[in-house]
Amino acid sequence: MKIASFCVKEVENKRTTKSHVLPIYPTSSFVFESVEQSIDIFSGKEEGHKYSRYGNPTSDAVAQKIADLESFGLEIEAEGLLCGTGMSAISTLLLSLVKEGDGILTQGNIYGGTTELFMNNFGRLGIKTHLQSLNDITACEATLKNDDSIKLIYLETPANPSLACIDLEKIVALAKSYNCITVIDNTFCTPLLQQPFKYGVDYVIHSTTKFINGHGNSLSGAIIFRKDDERKKDIWNSMKLLGTPCAPFDAWLIHNGMKTLALRMKKHCENGQLVAEFLEGHEKIIKVNYPGLASHPDHEIACKQMKNGFGAMLSFEIDSDIDGMKRFMNQLQLAVMAPTLGDVDTLVLHPATSSHLNIDKEIRIRNGITDGLVRISIGIEDIADITEDLAQALEVV
Numbered sequence: 001m002k003i004a005s006f007c008v009k010e011v012e013n014k015r016t017t018k019s020h021v022l023p024i025y026p027t028s029s030f031v032f033e034s035v036e037q038s039i040d041i042f043s044g045k046e047e048g049h050k051y052s053r054y055g056n057p058t059s060d061a062v063a064q065k066i067a068d069l070e071s072f073g074l075e076i077e078a079e080g081l082l083c084g085t086g087m088s089a090i091s092t093l094l095l096s097l098v099k100e101g102d103g104i105l106t107q108g109n110i111y112g113g114t115t116e117l118f119m120n121n122f123g124r125l126g127i128k129t130h131l132q133s134l135n136d137i138t139a140c141e142a143t144l145k146n147d148d149s150i151k152l153i154y155l156e157t158p159a160n161p162s163l164a165c166i167d168l169e170k171i172v173a174l175a176k177s178y179n180c181i182t183v184i185d186n187t188f189c190t191p192l193l194q195q196p197f198k199y200g201v202d203y204v205i206h207s208t209t210k211f212i213n214g215h216g217n218s219l220s221g222a223i224i225f226r227k228d229d230e231r232k233k234d235i236w237n238s239m240k241l242l243g244t245p246c247a248p249f250d251a252w253l254i255h256n257g258m259k260t261l262a263l264r265m266k267k268h269c270e271n272g273q274l275v276a277e278f279l280e281g282h283e284k285i286i287k288v289n290y291p292g293l294a295s296h297p298d299h300e301i302a303c304k305q306m307k308n309g310f311g312a313m314l315s316f317e318i319d320s321d322i323d324g325m326k327r328f329m330n331q332l333q334l335a336v337m338a339p340t341l342g343d344v345d346t347l348v349l350h351p352a353t354s355s356h357l358n359i360d361k362e363i364r365i366r367n368g369i370t371d372g373l374v375r376i377s378i379g380i381e382d383i384a385d386i387t388e389d390l391a392q393a394l395e396v397v
């Protein structure tokens, strides 16, 4: 062999003992030992990785771990797929479940990107989205009765920005009686706080970018389904053909973060509850939206289906105009102004001057996004530092 060919050759894998930590497989393809093996793998007789868009050992292992958490302690087995972002997990799943002419029933207050995807991109494909409060079971039933093209109910609980909770048991019972598929985005809770499979939900979605990773250093999403799900081949096909799998390095980062998920969620919830109580008692605060507060309209639903705590997401309304809100936001020292959530550090967002800046003021206010509304993702810092920071910033409002 000439030196130019030798340079191109792959090196020998020197692994002797098993690595303690999940390796990253940054490879686009996998090698067949023989034509016979290629036939066996492509015909499905033998399991084997082929090409990383179809599946990659790093991503597959991490997807299985999230699936195991979603089914942890339940009498079901689950599996999953890891996608490049939360949004690609949503589009990949939904495009394998609905087709032209089908309808989706969802609430108006889910993640903004999801609403936009449904209304615009899916709308163009002839998939119609109906927006309605999913807590009003009677109204939902009337909608389903009226329109038998609705094939899927899509929900988030708790949902942005009001942290409204939806009774999973009730909505699943309704969906089943109208042969509708149920999909939940469980990003805010993670399986540590809420396991939707327990209530009969069909599919669970995560933006693993948020709490599951927890450190804000990767974008990824997960689709979780029951092991015996009849559509799992279609979903995998949809990931393969839309080209939406997660990169192995990002999968590896999620796995790294997940090792402390239980510890982090415990601290997130403790801090979330304490911040909510602190804000509720503050004279400049009009309203605090947190499902762990007895004053929250859906507190009872949250108590029923959220275990181990009520999460780290809350929103609150300051008695202030835009100018006062600018002073408040700029005065924060510890809390970071960033349009994400679920990281170990406390993150704040003022929707009226960021995520909702380009939305008509009237529509924005009708959806509860007032000038004084702040969304906060409580971190795992010492609680005294978080409340002190909020207190000193509230002084300049």
Ligand SMILES: *Cc1c(COP(=O)(O)O)cnc(C)c1O
Binding pocket: 085, 086, 087, 088, 111, 113, 114, 156, 185, 187, 188, 207, 208, 209, 210, 219, 220, 221, 341
């Ligand atoms: C961030 C988020 C998404 C979108 O996830 P990406 O990873 O940013 O694509 C979807 N749902 C919820 C609830 C989110 O917070």
